[in-house]
Amino acid sequence: MDIADAPAIEAWEVFRQEKEGDPMRHGGSVMAPDAELAVHYARELYGRRQESVRLWVVRRTDILDLDDPDLLQPPLDRSFKKPGGYVMRDKLAAAREAAGQPKPKARSG
């Protein structure tokens, strides 16, 4: 590799798992010229205090970025697609009354 075609320094996103079985969570990013050093730096910044059992290091440009508002934030009212659109409380109370049952006490635990 000649210095002329040495890769530019670029961003790598680091995901970390705190313990076996946990989901991978985004930890942050590192700047590095290639995958080898990106892994070293991810280890130093997100793993050297034993805070991670696994790291994923992903070149930022390899991430498929989707932020189109037409796809993610449609302009029309979509509240009917949310469970909040159905208020069950009053219907449930009416049904209980009809059946002659008292409202159950809050369960503990």
Added chain:
Amino acid sequence: MSATAPPIDGVPAVALDELLRSMADDELVIGFSDSEWTGIAPLLEEDVAMSSLAQDELGHAQALYALLADFTGTNSDAIAYDREPEAYRHCRLLDHGRGDWAMTIARRYLYDTADAVRLDALAHGHWKPLAELVAKLQREERYHRMHATAWFERLARGGAEPRARLVAALDELADDAATVFSPLAGEAVLVDAGILEAPMAELETRWRGALAPVFGALDLPMPPAAHNPERGRLDHGDAFRWLHGEFTMVRRSDPGATW
């Protein structure tokens, strides 16, 4: 336990003292040398990495000094900081000033590869406290070696200037490159007792065997034999005197203070 009682039957305390002191001083000195990059490394991430490696080495030195302190009746801080420069037993490979980045990488690569061979020769030794500590050090040193190798190869293949700087650094270090393996006065006893697997000369042969394919692939000249192996851990020069002044400065500012 009296201050000079040997911790293992049949092995003079002085032989263990010499071994531990040489290893711990190596780690202390490379740790402080590399910490000189804190704040000025080539990349912010590299700054964090190099500072963290340097700190690891100080941790290794502390653990080795603690083992030594156990049977010499002193403590790690006193051994690390209260000696005159002449009394340190690190190898002369670590006596060169910080230099440029290529110098730091060349020194670290030569040291880490040599240290790995030395640790391998101690990991199954019959003195349990040392063998157990070495097993832990080996796990951290594995990462150090990956880091040093990545940079060593990067500089060697990185075009005209990085390569020229690496070659110049290797040339400056050449006569001292093998001094990690300077013979210890008591090494025969350590080998007989099964603490050290083989004499330093044999370990140097193993190290050269490991380096040869890498240096061959990168077309770099192999380091020559040490110029004067008998004095490979003595005669520290001005660069070390300066470093010693730096790393003992705070402690000397108020001797005997409780920190």
